[in-house]
Amino acid sequence: MLEVRHLTKIYDDGTVAVNDVSFEVAEGDFLVIIGLSGSGKSTLLRCINRLIEPTEGEIIWNGVDLVQLQGEDLRNARRQIGMIFQHFNLVNRSSVLTNVLSGRLGYTPSWKSLLGRFSPEDLEKATQVLERLGIADQTHKRADELSGGQQQRVGVARALMQEPTMILADEPVASLDPVLAHSIMQQLELLNQEDDMTIICSLHYLDLVQRYASNVIGLRDGEIAYRGSKTEIQAMTDDEFKEIYGEEAERVGHGLEGELQSTPEAEK
Amino acid sequence: MSNLNDDDNIEQPKPSLVPPFLAAFVSLIIPGLGQILARAVSRGLLIFFGMGTILGLAVWRFILAAPRDKGALAIFKKALRLEPFLILITLIILILYIWIARDAYFAAMQIGSKPFGLSLLFLVVFFALGWQVSEINPVTILTQADDAWPALSKVIWPWERAIEYPEEFISGGANIRVPCTDEALAPTEPVDEAPYVISFPTCGELTAQDGTPGTNLTIIGYNFISGVEAGIRWTDPNLQTFRHRLEGDFVIVTPDENGEFQIDVIMPYRLLPPSRAEGDMIWEISAQQVSSVGKPQASQELKLAIEKIIETIFIGMMATFFGIILAVPVSFLAARNLMSGSQVTVSIYYFTRTIMNIVRSIEPLIWAIIFVIAVGLGPFAGTLALTAHSVAALGKLYSESIESIERGPIEAIEATGANWLQTVVFAVIPQIIPPFVSFTIYRWDINVRMSTIIGAVGGGGIGFLLIQWIRLTDYRAAGIAVWFIAITVAALDFFSAKIRERFV
Numbered sequence A: 001m002l003e004v005r006h007l008t009k010i011y012d013d014g015t016v017a018v019n020d021v022s023f024e025v026a027e028g029d030f031l032v033i034i035g036l037s038g039s040g041k042s043t044l045l046r047c048i049n050r051l052i053e054p055t056e057g058e059i060i061w062n063g064v065d066l067v068q069l070q071g072e073d074l075r076n077a078r079r080q081i082g083m084i085f086q087h088f089n090l091v092n093r094s095s096v097l098t099n100v101l102s103g104r105l106g107y108t109p110s111w112k113s114l115l116g117r118f119s120p121e122d123l124e125k126a127t128q129v130l131e132r133l134g135i136a137d138q139t140h141k142r143a144d145e146l147s148g149g150q151q152q153r154v155g156v157a158r159a160l161m162q163e164p165t166m167i168l169a170d171e172p173v174a175s176l177d178p179v180l181a182h183s184i185m186q187q188l189e190l191l192n193q194e195d196d197m198t199i200i201c202s203l204h205y206l207d208l209v210q211r212y213a214s215n216v217i218g219l220r221d222g223e224i225a226y227r228g229s230k231t232e233i234q235a236m237t238d239d240e241f242k243e244i245y246g247e248e249a250e251r252v253g254h255g256l257e258g259e260l261q262s263t264p265e266a267e268k
Numbered sequence B: 001m002s003n004l005n006d007d008d009n010i011e012q013p014k015p016s017l018v019p020p021f022l023a024a025f026v027s028l029i030i031p032g033l034g035q036i037l038a039r040a041v042s043r044g045l046l047i048f049f050g051m052g053t054i055l056g057l058a059v060w061r062f063i064l065a066a067p068r069d070k071g072a073l074a075i076f077k078k079a080l081r082l083e084p085f086l087i088l089i090t091l092i093i094l095i096l097y098i099w100i101a102r103d104a105y106f107a108a109m110q111i112g113s114k115p116f117g118l119s120l121l122f123l124v125v126f127f128a129l130g131w132q133v134s135e136i137n138p139v140t141i142l143t144q145a146d147d148a149w150p151a152l153s154k155v156i157w158p159w160e161r162a163i164e165y166p167e168e169f170i171s172g173g174a175n176i177r178v179p180c181t182d183e184a185l186a187p188t189e190p191v192d193e194a195p196y197v198i199s200f201p202t203c204g205e206l207t208a209q210d211g212t213p214g215t216n217l218t219i220i221g222y223n224f225i226s227g228v229e230a231g232i233r234w235t236d237p238n239l240q241t242f243r244h245r246l247e248g249d250f251v252i253v254t255p256d257e258n259g260e261f262q263i264d265v266i267m268p269y270r271l272l273p274p275s276r277a278e279g280d281m282i283w284e285i286s287a288q289q290v291s292s293v294g295k296p297q298a299s300q301e302l303k304l305a306i307e308k309i310i311e312t313i314f315i316g317m318m319a320t321f322f323g324i325i326l327a328v329p330v331s332f333l334a335a336r337n338l339m340s341g342s343q344v345t346v347s348i349y350y351f352t353r354t355i356m357n358i359v360r361s362i363e364p365l366i367w368a369i370i371f372v373i374a375v376g377l378g379p380f381a382g383t384l385a386l387t388a389h390s391v392a393a394l395g396k397l398y399s400e401s402i403e404s405i406e407r408g409p410i411e412a413i414e415a416t417g418a419n420w421l422q423t424v425v426f427a428v429i430p431q432i433i434p435p436f437v438s439f440t441i442y443r444w445d446i447n448v449r450m451s452t453i454i455g456a457v458g459g460g461g462i463g464f465l466l467i468q469w470i471r472l473t474d475y476r477a478a479g480i481a482v483w484f485i486a487i488t489v490a491a492l493d494f495f496s497a498k499i500r501e502r503f504v
């Protein structure tokens, strides 16, 4: 259970990126945040795992206020929250394996990781995760040799290595084409439904929102402008979507319904 | 009246302060003043200072061409006569002068004229002056190319100088009794293998001071090396040896294919102290060959060059090594993204940058001179010089690559719960290693190249040898040094490209 209360973020230059935002996410929810570019989605997500320091407010997660955590406690909280990024944020020159293993850093003593050593269990787990995501054959390639879709799988794999109970995904499919977008979203859906992970994900496309969200909040200028349940979103028309979202609202494409079952192999 | 075309944008369309003719006239007296009075101030100032520079340079060249003459006119005439090129310069300056007046006239008329012609004239004058000042003379390249060829060919193929053979003197002699007595000296015993000389007769008279020629001896040599020139020498009773001459030239014989020769010689002057002038003396006549025997050896020059090229490479290496060690911490202080935290760090950033820029702008050769004064001649001075320059140059390149690292991976690693150290190791270092390696190799390359020449100012390495050999006009030895430098630089190019390929 995550409870965000009166969260505000004002950047040093005075930009109010998130303004008094409150919402709740139940365990096992798939919360989708929608909003125009610049509406504060990234800032909000980064405040939750404190990559950005909130200016005000509380973020209660399993009874603990994340905003108050420091040092070791903060890192221990972070390692249970996986994060996936729009631009994957892989270390390009490191191998896929190293990128994936770095998801274990929160569990690895400094001296060991400095030597680049990970436990056999971690290695075993990395192999499993890579297999699960269908990129086992890419293990020893450099991260930047992979295609966009493969790179995002590495990003997901890195998050999974943390054995997280919650995943934050900041426009995870915005840099990918529609088929790949669905295949990554399906992975998140699996994690949500089979592994009971709570997912908070910002998205751009209405059809993806309708397809995957169990709850939706809409941001506009850093404030919550819309809240909806799964049924409410299903019923939403393009016009209503544009209402919250603005004129830029778009769909991935209707013709893709048949390809939703696309497997990772379909990428190659 | 339109000043649409006027390039002086600052100008308001106000009328000129003076009529056109006056403007032109004033500009003839003080170039540019006419334009200023016509309210084309910036153009006028430009002309004034441009013309001032040109006249200053011209006066200097004239005085230089006729340094001993007094009086402007005398200097002018003499210089024009000695340096015909100055006539051309004078003409162009005159045209420019008139053009400036013309320009002032049009400026006062407020007829916009493009400053194109004027700029072109200025350019031409500066070009002509530059031609004269740098003493450009294409003809010499053609006429003197031939003179350079002998030296150049030695530099291009110096390897004769790289090997030498140990030399051995081979000689055989016969004793001559002076003067002849009843007791004849036995002729030389023939020997196997070793060379020997037989003289007929075995006694004789020396050439006298009054010119009476001495005895004519027939000398036959055996067992010499065929085809190798042998010098004929005398050894007097005091064991002084001198070469036999015939009409001033050294006498040289060349043994035939059997290693034998025959020659007639007249006994030389007696050059003995008076005390030994009388009595029975034994002289020796001998033939001496110089032969190269044994295996070829590396010459002294080759050994020196090898020694110094190794020194050179190590100077470059040590300078790079110390450069890296010092540049890494410095680069962190000079990276804007790391130092933008507070006023203090920002001022450290600017301080470091400034020092680095100053150090970098001083050429390694100048640093070498400074360090030669500080620590004396030798490779240490060279190493210090290159280190100083490397720290500044690498520091700048490193700090720029630190400034350009991506924030994304760092944030992603932080999000996994990694601590600061882990974040640096997993997200920062992988990003800066490739540019660091690349810049370091590049610097190593430069340092070795530089270390080949800092020797010229006493900073150690092969440059010193090169300069010395060139001064001694030993072009073959210099050629060896040039070859070594070229090979080293080429090898370095090759290997640094290979290493860079692997890391970047």
Ligand SMILES: Nc1ncnc2c1ncn2[C@@H]1O[C@H](COP(=O)(O)OP(=O)(O)O)[C@@H](O)[C@H]1O
Pocket: A011, A012, A013, A015, A016, A017, A035, A036, A037, A038, A039, A040, A041, A042, A043, A044
């Ligand atoms: N580091 C920053 N400093 C100042 N302003 C920022 C910074 N990052 C984002 N902003 C501003 O905050 C607002 C929200 O940005 P962001 O959270 O990135 O929105 P979104 O992810 O929805 O596009 C924007 O106006 C953006 O310009």
Ligand SMILES: [Mg+2]
Pocket: A038, A041, A042, A043, A170, A171
């Ligand atoms: Mg964003």
